[in-house]
Amino acid sequence: MRAAPLVLLASVAVAHATDYELSLDLRAVQSDGRQPYLDRGQGKLRYDDNDDGLHVGRFRAALNQPLGEVFAAHIEASSWGDDDKNPIDLTEAYVEYRPYPRAGFRSRVRLGAFYPPMSLENRARGWETPYTITPSAISSWIGEELRTVGLEGQVDWLGTRTGHVFDLQLTAALYGWNDPAGTMIAQHGFVFSDRQTTLFGRSGEPRSDKLPKNELFHEIDNRAGYYVGAQVRYLDRVVLNGLHYDNRGNPAAYDPAIRDFAWQTKFDAAALRADTGNGWTGLAQWLSGETYIAPAGMWWEWEFASRSVLLAKRYGPHMLAARYDHFEVEGQFGDEEGHALDVCYSFEPNARWRVALEWLRVRSNVETRAGLIPAQTPLATESKLELSVRYTLEGVL
Amino acid sequence: MPRTAKPHSSAILTATCMLHLLLCVGAPAASAASLAIHVQKKDGKPLVGAVLTVAAESPRLPPAAPTHAVVDQVDLAFVPDVIVIPVGSTISFPNSDAVSHQVYSFSSARRFQLPLYRGKPYPPVTFDRPGLVTLGCNIHDNMLAYVVVTDAPFFGRTDAHGDWIATNIPNGTYRVTLWHPLLSESGASVERTVHVDGTERAELAMRLSRALRPAPISSRPHSWDY
Numbered sequence: 330m331r332a333a334p335l336v337l338l339a340s341v342a343v344a345h346a347t348d349y350e351l352s353l354d355l356r357a358v359q360s361d362g363r364q365p366y367l368d369r370g371q372g373k374l375r376y377d378d379n380d381d382g383l384h385v386g387r388f389r390a391a392l393n394q395p396l397g398e399v400f401a402a403h404i405e406a407s408s409w410g411d412d413d414k415n416p417i418d419l420t421e422a423y424v425e426y427r428p429y430p431r432a433g434f435r436s437r438v439r440l441g442a443f444y445p446p447m448s449l450e451n452r453a454r455g456w457e458t459p460y461t462i463t464p465s466a467i468s469s470w471i472g473e474e475l476r477t478v479g480l481e482g483q484v485d486w487l488g489t490r491t492g493h494v495f496d497l498q499l500t501a502a503l504y505g506w507n508d509p510a511g512t513m514i515a516q517h518g519f520v521f522s523d524r525q526t527t528l529f530g531r532s533g534e535p536r537s538d539k540l541p542k543n544e545l546f547h548e549i550d551n552r553a554g555y556y557v558g559a560q561v562r563y564l565d566r567v568v569l570n571g572l573h574y575d576n577r578g579n580p581a582a583y584d585p586a587i588r589d590f591a592w593q594t595k596f597d598a599a600a601l602r603a604d605t606g607n608g609w610t611g612l613a614q615w616l617s618g619e620t621y622i623a624p625a626g627m628w629w630e631w632e633f634a635s636r637s638v639l640l641a642k643r644y645g646p647h648m649l650a651a652r653y654d655h656f657e658v659e660g661q662f663g664d665e666e667g668h669a670l671d672v673c674y675s676f677e678p679n680a681r682w683r684v685a686l687e688w689l690r691v692r693s694n695v696e697t698r699a700g701l702i703p704a705q706t707p708l709a710t711e712s713k714l715e716l717s718v719r720y721t722l723e724g725v726l
Numbered sequence: 727m728p729r730t731a732k733p734h735s736s737a738i739l740t741a742t743c744m745l746h747l748l749l750c751v752g753a754p755a756a757s758a759a760s761l762a763i764h765v766q767k768k769d770g771k772p773l774v775g776a777v778l779t780v781a782a783e784s785p786r787l788p789p790a791a792p793t794h795a796v797v798d799q800v801d802l803a804f805v806p807d808v809i810v811i812p813v814g815s816t817i818s819f820p821n822s823d824a825v826s827h828q829v830y831s832f833s834s835a836r837r838f839q840l841p842l843y844r845g846k847p848y849p850p851v852t853f854d855r856p857g858l859v860t861l862g863c864n865i866h867d868n869m870l871a872y873v874v875v876t877d878a879p880f881f882g883r884t885d886a887h888g889d890w891i892a893t894n895i896p897n898g899t900y901r902v903t904l905w906h907p908l909l910s911e912s913g914a915s916v917e918r919t920v921h922v923d924g925t926e927r928a929e930l931a932m933r934l935s936r937a938l939r940p941a942p943i944s945s946r947p948h949s950w951d952y
Contacts (some may be wrong), residue, residue, distance in 0.1 A: 346844070348825055395826065398841050399864075427864055429830045429839050435864075453949045490832075490860050490870070494939060565868060565942050606940055646947070680948040721949065725824060725844075 348393040350454065352721040356386040356462075360713035363705065366517035367411070367524075367542075369534045371698045373667070373691040374711050375463070375522040385410030386462075386523070386717055388417070389455050399428050403443075405455060409524045414541075418527030420456070421476075433491045437483040442528055442546070445477050445556055446500055447572045449602040450612055450639065456525065460610070460650040461673040462687040462717045463521050465637040467598070467616045467654075472525040473532050474513045474545055475574075479504025479553070489564060500558040500572075508549040508578050511592030511620030515631050516543075518665040519656040521691055540588060550582035550591035570600045580623040590622040596633075608643035610650075629661040646678045660697070667693025685717040761892040761922055765884050765904065766933040772888025773934065776906045777810045780880035780892050783899040783919070787879040789813050794850060796820065797861070797871060799827050803944075804861060804871030808907060813877045816850035828864040835859050835875055858905070870942065872907055895922050902930060908938040 362377040364370025370377070376384065388408040395401045405421040423441025444456055448468045453459040458468065481502035488495045516533050526532040531542035554576030561569045578593035596618020603611045617634040634657055641650035654669040669692070675685035690712040698705040761780060765773040792814035798805045799821045811817065821827045821844050829840040835857025840848050842865070853859065856877040863869040874881075880892040880900075904916045922928050 346826070395842055429828075429864055430832050430862065432832055452951050453947075454951055457949075459947060459950055487862075490862060564940060566940055604943055606943055643947075645945075648947075677947045677949065683947075683949065723824075 346395075347726040348723070349726055350389070350391040350721060350723040352387070352389045352455070352719055354386040354388070354717055354719040356384045356718075357716040358382065358384060358713060359715075360711070362711040362713055363709055366513075366520045366522075366534065367532065371517055371695050371701060371705070372709070372711060373520050373669075373693055374689070374713055375520075375524055376713060376715070386719075387455075390417070391455065396424070399426060401425050401427070403441075407455070407525065407527065409527075411524075413527065413530045415527065415529055418530045420525045420527055422528070430485075430487055430490070433487050435485040435487055437485070439477075439481045440479075442476050442478045442506075443481070444471065445475060445481075445502065445572060445574065446483075446558060446560070447471065447570060447574075447598050447600065448614075449568055449570055449600040450614065457523065459675070459677075460612075460639060460641045460648070461652060461671050461675075461689075462685050462715050463523050463671060463689050465614060465639070465652060465654050466519040466521060466635045466656040466669065467614050467637060469520055469522050470514065470616075470635075473520070473522065474507075474510045474526065476507055476526075476528065476546055477502050477504045477556075478506035478528075478546060489562075494564055496562040498560040498562075500556075500560070502556050503553045504555070504576075505548045505551075505553050506546050507554065507576060508547060508582070508584075508591035509543060509545045509587070509589045510576055511578075511594040511622075511631070512543050512545065512589060514620055514633050514658060515592075515622075515629075515660065518658045518660070518693075518695060519633070519635055519667070521654075521669055521671075521689060543589060544587050547584060547587055547589070549584040549589070550579035552577050552579055552591075554578070565604070567603045568601070570598075572598045574598070574618070578621075580621045580628075583624070590624065592620050592622055594618065594620040610639070610641040610643075612639040612641075613637070631661060632659040633657070646676055648675045648677070649673075650675070656693075663696030663700075665693060665695040665697075667691060667695075680723070681721050683717070683719045683721075685719075687713075687715045687717070689713055689715070759893070759895060759922075759924070760927045761880075761895055761900070761902075761920065761930065762927055763884070763890050763892075763902065763930045763932065765888045765890075766931070768934045768937050770933070772886070773884060773906060773938075774886055774888060775808060776884045776888075776890075776904055777808065777874045778882055778884065778890050778892075779810070779874070779876045779878040779903045779905075780895070781876075781878040781901045781903070782896075783901055785896070785898050787896070787898075789877040790879050790881065792816070794818070797873075798822050799829075799863075799869070802866050802869060804869060807871040808874070808883070809872070810874040810876060810881050810883060811853060812881070813856050813875055814852070814854055815875070816852050817873065818846065818850045819848065820846040826865065827869070829861060830864055831859050831861050831873075833857065833859040836873075868942070874905060878903075891927075897923050902932075904932055906938070908941060909934070910936040910939055 362374035363372035365372040408417040426438040458464040486497040533543040556574040558572035575595035578591040580593045582591040598616040600614045637654040639652040652671040657666040673687040677683040790812040853875040859873040861871040882890045
């Protein structure tokens, strides 16, 4: 066939173009938050009462590079406008294998560093929530502490492509380099922040003048962790997601280089999201887990749980969303319990602009606040008003 | 208008087929050269865009002549998302989006893949077996379209009023098949036999007995991944 070589040439020529995305998210903040979890405090917000004013909320650069026909590389890099170790750093980087569906089944394999498929909230690009500026306690924690650095496989039964109303997805992964996961829950419990820890960056508080913040993506015990998950979808309306996660950490293993243990962290998570044809979204999330370390033969334990519900309504480019969170940690050195209310209006008129205004209030009782120097009252109510203006540029290289 | 029933066609036959679709045939006493079909949803409102094929049971008639059609990809959607073509027809799948798409079908009537592309790098795809072909994009899971490939001599889609008229039909017995992507019935196809006899118009009214599935949600903000 004479056309065949031309077709082949054309496909090779177009298949290797690179999609890119750049976005800058500027914030204007008014906060009465306590000294935050990122700055030796036990405040629950990203910005405290010293941070009123303008900030770079996020600068993001993303690349999608097809590699041949069924492979693609995805790279997400971000700067969070703070004094992190690297001014810009990766949040995700992986190669995906997407063979064509066959007989109603489809498989996916990802290799690299990426988020486990458990947030039905953070559905926008760059693992952001489209509903609010600040995600739920559960998504904030995932963004701060978790990353799959390993291999994940998915199998989809594409029922909606074969005349049925349901799709089904099963996921399993093996991973390493996330042994410190659990450190942040122990250090400051749940927080409310859209800041995602970068792969080579740090989070948490500086532990002393000489000891920097925590690095969370290290392998310490040379034991692979796993997760298994399932997702059921009804048309494009309802999604039910479940995940069991266990990093199989050896809680006695210690890495002197980063001065951290291999935290043994496991949890179960479930989420249900329903979208209607007239712009309503309802979302419920639940997570319950525990993490341990065993320093010098002792056994230290933290149990953590959170639930949240969100209701949103879109009116064309406008959206109103409200979310309620409840969270609790039974800690080795003190407990915490709290709840939060988030109300957000957002306006996304086109592919380039998004403007959002959020009011967030977190009320929390954190027993370890009494041990801070100077001591604080355990009970705190923190609130902030935040305006986000995001500009996005996308194209083909 | 096809719903303007003549006095002699007022004797409406009502039947419920095994797929719970209510079918009504306005049987003309005299003769007909066209077949007017009106399709209603369960609530009585017109069913827009339903695919109707009219196959000849006797006398046998050849399929309609093959054509060429275009299914474009615009704003992460196939345009149109439903198309009916005679067997042997071809379809071009240009990609008018800035991002690449990968078109596939694993339907038994026509399996094919168009590797990742922008613009219009491929020759048209030929559909040489009758049946329903479901199209997807391997990159964008929400993209979905249907190609109905028919060997019937007459076919079409209902308009905004739920109407479609087949004209110049020779006298004979025909099997009318209705299909719509949101039909609740599994298998998603209903059939009815109708006799066309003479030079006047035959009329067929069809009303679904079950509500349609919800339509896919459109107009999600651009930045949403899914």
